[in-house]
Each structure stands twice: as structure tokens, then as C-alpha cells.
Amino acid sequence: MERLLPFVIADSEKCTGCRVCEIACHAYHHVVGKTIGTVIEPIVPKLYVQRNGRGAAPVQCHQCEGAPCAWACVPQAIYFDRGRVMVDTTRCDSCRDCIEACPFGAIQLVPDGETSLVGNKCDLCLGREQGPVCVAQCPSQALRLINPPKEKRTKNRQAAENGKYLVRK
Amino acid sequence: MSTNLNGFIIADPNKCIGCKVCEVACSVAHVDKEAITAGVIDAPLITRLYLVKTATLTMPIQCRHCEDAPCAQVCPVGAITQTKGKIIIDEAGCIGCKTCLMACPFGAIDFVPVYKNGEVVIQNGLQMETADGLMEKEMVVASKCDLCVDHYGGPACVVACPEQALKMIVPKLEKKKRNVDAAISMLESVKRFI
Amino acid sequence: MSEKIISVIGLDANPVIQIDQELCTGCLRCVAVCPVDAIEGAKGQPQTIRQDLCVACGQCVQICSAYASIFDEGIAPREQKMAERGLLSSVKEPLFAAYNSGDGLKVKAALSDSDLFTMVQCAPAVRVAIAEEFGLPLGSLTPGKMAAALRKLGFDRVYDTNFAADVTIMEEGSELIQRVTTGGTLPMFTSCCPAWVKYVEQTYPELLAHLSSCKSPQQMAGVLFKTYGAQVDKVAPEKIFSVSVMPCTCKKFECDRPEMNDSGYRDVDVVITTRELAQLIKDAGIDFLDLAEGKFDKALGNYTGAGTIFGVTGGVMEAALRTGYELITKEAIPDLNLNFVRGGEGIRKASVKVGDLTLKVAMVSGLKNAKVIMEQIKAGTADYHFVEVMCCPVGCVSGGGQPKVLLPSDKPTSYANRTASTYVHDANLPLRKSHDNPAVQKLYKAFLGEPLGHESHHLLHTQYVSRK
Secondary structure, eight states: OOOSSEEEOOTTTTTTOHHHHHHHHHHSSOOOSSGGGGGOOOOOSSSEEEEEESSEEEEOOOOOTHHHHHHHHOOOEEEETTTEEEOOOOOOOOOOOHHOOTTOOHHHHEETTTTTTEEEEETTTTTTTTTTTTHHHHHOEEEEOOHHHHHHHHHHHHHHHHHTTOOOO | OOOOOEEEEEEOTOOOOOOOHHHHHHHHTTTOOOOOOOGGSSSOOOOOSSEEESSSOOOEOOOOTTTOOOOHOOOOOOOEEEETTTEOOTTTOOOOHHOOOOOOOOOOOOOEEETTOOOOOOOOEEEEEEETEEEEEOOOOEEEEOOTSSSSSOHHHOOOOOTTOOOEEEEHHHHHHHHHHHHHHHHHHHHHHE | OOOOOOOOOOOTSSSSSEEEEEOOOOHHHHHOTTTTOOEEEEETTEEEOOTTTTTOOHHHHOOOOOBOTTOOOOOOOHHHHHHHTTOOOOSOOOOOSSSEEEOHHHHHHHHHHHOOEEEEEEOOGGGTGGGGGGTTOOOOOOOOHHHHHHHHHHHHHOOOOHHHOOOOHHHHHHHHHHHHHHHSSSEEOOOOOOHHHHHHHOOOOOOOOBBBBBOOHHHHHHHHHIIHHHHHOOOOOGGGGEEEEESSSSSHHHOTTTTTOTTOSSSSSSEEEEHHHHHHHHHHHOGGOOOOOOOOOOOHHOHHHHHHHSSSSSSSHHHHHEEEEHHHSOOOOOOSGGGGGGOOOEEEEEEEEETTTTEEEEESSSSSHHHHHHHHHHHOOOOOOOOEEESSBGGGGGTTSSSBSSSGGHHHHHHHHHHHHHHHHHHSOOOOOOOOHHHHHHHHIOOOOISSSSSHHHHBBBBOOOOO
């Protein structure tokens, strides 16, 4: 397991707001065929494309080390499992405290069957060998699964390479 | 309006020998007890500056205390602020979202466990699925150079470096010094041609 | 040749393709695939379609991923959007910004009108894709289930476009031979793709004489339904309601062309897409996967492998060569599988020895590639006898009305699988050359006379109009 929980980030310079990531996310997590015609429930993704006048990017869970959503969850339905923050929908009582707690709005309450609403958030496509499907399907390659310690070390190295320019005799 | 720029520590890669004394000094400066010998340390060393070794050089990298600190700007819970010319992380407020880690172009922020009295602090409200069933998860928070704001004697790394490779930069003074050096050097060159 | 007055009716009055301004994200993926650059708008802002340029090919509809989310605020309710799009109220699938007009309600109404005698035809590309809407793998070949579903929906006659494709080969093959031997306008272009035809009309009207005068198989079938079909089935033609199921959105424009009424009535009353047929089947509560194999009605539904390969790029050419070779040399072509004309998106060229004649042919798929050939003609450097043009990337199997894949990475697979199934179907059919089709032979003997004869000319050939 990673030292720090990986998560998916978006490059808002590349993102066009096309929503393929949302469709792919729904397709992976629900029983559907290969075509739109086989989708019989509303699309309910676990990441949410945002657009303002200048650009677009999806928002999704940061897999926070101190997950405030989990802290807020009274029935303790949110927990860490295999390197991601997961929602146990059987324990969720739709209280919405997790929505209040998450500063990114990365967790939602969505229909589960006819009558209930349950917590819904990015689970890094647990069970998918090739990793998150949103990353794989984005037509602009705007999404990336990042390994935080590796990101940090790469930037340290880059800063060190530039270090010689900063000092004077 | 402040006319001062935040100070920060920079290493000279020409002097650095990659010994990591700075990392040790930093870690020790931030533990909650007086430590003279290694045998007293009862928790892992957690440094806030990070030695980088490449094919051609070694030098530690640490926070630049940016004037427009991107880490502070992206923190969704406002846990990073500027106080008395230093960019400081409020560990108690940190939720571990790693946005600041991604925002920092130098990789100056890492996420680390917290130790108190030799024991790792766990989060009583957070469960984690492990091979042995559900257990509480360690607390993990953002960590970076704070210019030893709470450490008596100021930045420990600068003092500890055996090669004096680390220097505390006061930007305005550094700039002035270089202006003066450049002017003098200009004078010397012009003299040669008269 | 008598001149008919043909009125120019464009898409402005009745657009086939539209973009929902509330849903469009301005991601510009549609702009990238539009072959005529008809989509306008700034990045990040809703796009609009220039209906004067649009050829209604529907590639934008296929690629659009800007869906109406249940979490979107400030957009019209789903029921309203569905009504605007002409969708059956039972449709559950997501709605997207780019969409085509819906005609499923008209078909449903016609099927429950006991006064009407309903005849239906399906394009070759429908039978290699419709099963995808019911969860079967991409490119599943299900002609039997398709026929059975149409029967169960209540169509009085389950005829087939592939039959008409065989007829098209008789007419077009003869036309090509006539042009080649009597110094007619060459190269001759196929005319079965309505988006291609509209493109020539609006961009190169001076080259309209190069288009074959043959109608498309859809329109040939339509006019035959209400003339020959009326005789065969002993029905008054005014009672016949002619439905066409197509992988193509532009066919909705084609059936409404004012001149398409040589039967004395609208030759094709309504066109629905493959997706709309699947929606009708679900609406009627039919379990598609559970259907036993059905059959087409022979008179206008019997077809050969040559007819079914019309759905893929190179297919019309291959069908034409299988028959043309025999018409010219009086001998059967040695190998029926003309692999050298098959392929993917782009321009493919070939030289075929047919007796003493070396026939130079080209197959173009992807409308943007057709411009190359048109410019060659204008420059006088085009060295072909016959050119097949299909607007959509790999032919009709990749058409704007086909089942829309969820994931971009599945698009190439859908193309490859549907194409492969088309050739498998062809290879396994008892008859593989259009002129061997007994139903076609009967049509000529009993009704049309000869290819390019008087009846054919009146019913099966058409004229084009400048839209510049």
C-alpha cells in the first residue's frame, strides 16, 4: 500500500468539460452494456465536472488522510479500505453530514434503488486492474492518478537541479 | 502595506556534502523534548527539509515561504497562513487532503504521522480495513519548513551544517548586496579600460 | 431526359440535427468530427449548427458527451426535452446536447392505425448493431431477431433495404457500363449516401453530373413498396405507410426531399434510426434477446450478400464489381471476396481487370476525404471510372443513428466488429451476387422490364439540385 493515499487530479488547461469522465465512471460502477441505449438509470457519477467562464475540471475525492467525511459520519459508514476512502452504503443513513464536512463537495447523496439516498464518492475504481476509468477514457488526457510522495520527490529533484542558479559566491 | 519580503533558507549545492545533519537537526528541533543524544529519540525522525541527490549534485530542498504561497491559497480549510513573515501550517486544522502538496512547485510539503510521547497519534473517529480487521487510522498531516518559529535559537539546520552550506536569506538585503557587488564589479572592469 | 422541377428545401425549416443550448459544454469534440465545419461557437460556450452547411450525418450526435444530469440546475425538465426531441415517453437513456429529431412516435401511431398497411425496411448496418442496445456484444449479427422484432411490433410486411441494394446494383452497374462504353461523364460517383449528395449539391454543384442518377436503396425500396409492393400485396397504395430503419440521421432529410414521390405518394413516410427502433421494441415490451429467428417477406425482402455489404466502406464497390464483372465478361468473377476494396477510413484506390477493360476505382470514407477527389476532377487529374463515397468513418455501420457507445475507447471496436459481422453475414448467405437474387429477377420480369428502362427511369432514378 502507498505511504499516502493516491488520488486523481485534473489539469484544467486540458479539460474541455466534455463529461466523458462522468459517463465512464457511471458505466464502470453500474450494470450497463456498451451503448447509451442500455443505460436505464440516470447517470450518477462519482466525479463532477465544473465549468466557469475560463475553463473546466472535474472535482473528485482527494482521499484525505484525515478524511473529514469519515469523521462526520455518525453511523461510521465511511472508512479506509485498500488505499481509498470508501462508503459502506449499507450503513449510510442519508444524514448528509459528510456533504457538510467535505470542503471539496466531493461526496454526494445519490439514489440507491427506489427509496433511499446513499453517500457516493470516488473509489478509484476499486477492482479495476488498469486503475481509474476516468483517467483512461478522458479524450484530452486531462486526468492523472497521482502518487503523492512520488510527486513531491520529483519536484524536490527539479528544485535541486535549479539550486545552482540561486547561489552566488 | 509591508515592504518586507519573507525570509527563507537556501542551500549552496557547491558546499553541500549530502551528510543529512540538517535533516537530523530539523527533526530534533521539532520534537517535544530536549534531545542531546540519539538514544533519547523515541520516535522516527521527521524532517521538514529534504536532501536531494542527483547524478551531479546534492542539496536539501525546503519551503521558500512564497509571497503568494500557492499552498495557502489552495488549502480548502484555511490551515496555511502567513504569520510574522513565515508561511505556517496549522496542524490541528489540517485534514490531510494533499492539495498543498500538489500545489507546491518545489515539493516542499510532505505528509507525516504525528508523534506524542513516543506514540503515534491515531484518529479515534477514523477506521481502516486491515488484514487484522478494522483498526483506527494514524493521524497524517501536512509538514514543511517553518523557519523554526517555535525553536529557541532560530533555524536549526543553518547552525548545524558542518560546511555552512545553508544560509538564511533576507531577500531585500540579498538584493542590495548583489546590486552593490555588481556595481563594484562594473567599476573594476571599467577601470581596466581607461 | 425529362426535366422535373425540383424545389430546394434545406434543413433550416426542419433541422434533423440540433444542439441543446442548455446542455452543450463547448468542449468542441463535435467540431473536430464535423466533416463540413458546420458547428460554430467559442470554446466553453454552447455551439450552434449552420443548417445551411450541415449534412445531417450525425457524427456530432455520436460523439457528444454533454449529458443532462439529474444534478444540473436551471435546465428544462427531462419530459420537456424528450417532447422536444420526439422521444417515446418510455425512453430511459440519457439525453445529450447534440441530438437528432425523433420519429418513433409517428411509427408507433401508424402501427396502431388499423387503416394503414405498414411496410418496413431496414438498412444492412442495422442488423449488425441493434443487439448492442440490448446488452449483446458490439457488432453482434442478429438479422433473424431483427426481423422477428419487426413482425412482433406489428408491421404488415417486413421487407428489407438489402433487397433494394441488389436492385441498386442492377441499375447502377448498368449505368456505369453505359457511361464507360458511350463516353458518359466519368468518374461516376455512388449516390446512396444522402449526406454526400447534399455535400455535392452545396459545395460542388458544377460536378453534379458525376453522381449516379440512381436513387439510394432506401428510396428505391420506398417507391417500389407503393407501386410493385401494392400490386404484390393487393393493397391500395394510399393505405401503405412506408417506414425505413436506418443507421443514418441524414436519411430523415433524404426521405423528405420534395422530389422523392415518384410513387405518387411520399415514397418513404418516416425514417427512424437503429436507436429509435430499439426504443420502440423496448416500449412494446418485446424481449429482444428471447426472440426466435424471424424471416423477411420475400417479394421485397429477399437479399444477397452483395446487398448486405452496402453497410461498410467498399461494400457498394464490391457488390457492383461482382455483378459488373459478369455483365461485361459474361463470366462469373473468380473470387467473390474482393479484399482489395475493403478497408477503413480514408481513400483507397484499385485497378480491376474486367475483360479487356481495366476499371479504375476508388473508395472514399470520411466526407472530408471526398474533397481531395473533387479537387482532382476540377484540376483534370482524376483518373477513375467509378468512385464510392460514404460520409461516415467506416461506412454506414459507423453512422449517426447507430447505437452510441458509452466509452470513447469502445468506438474503434464497435466499428471493427460491425464491419467484421457484415462480411461474415455476406460469406454465409446462399446468394452473394445481386443479379442472382430471384426476387430481383422477378421484379424486373414482372414489373420493371430492364435496368435503365422506362419504368426504372421513372421510379428508380432521380435528379439533383444546386444548393449554392
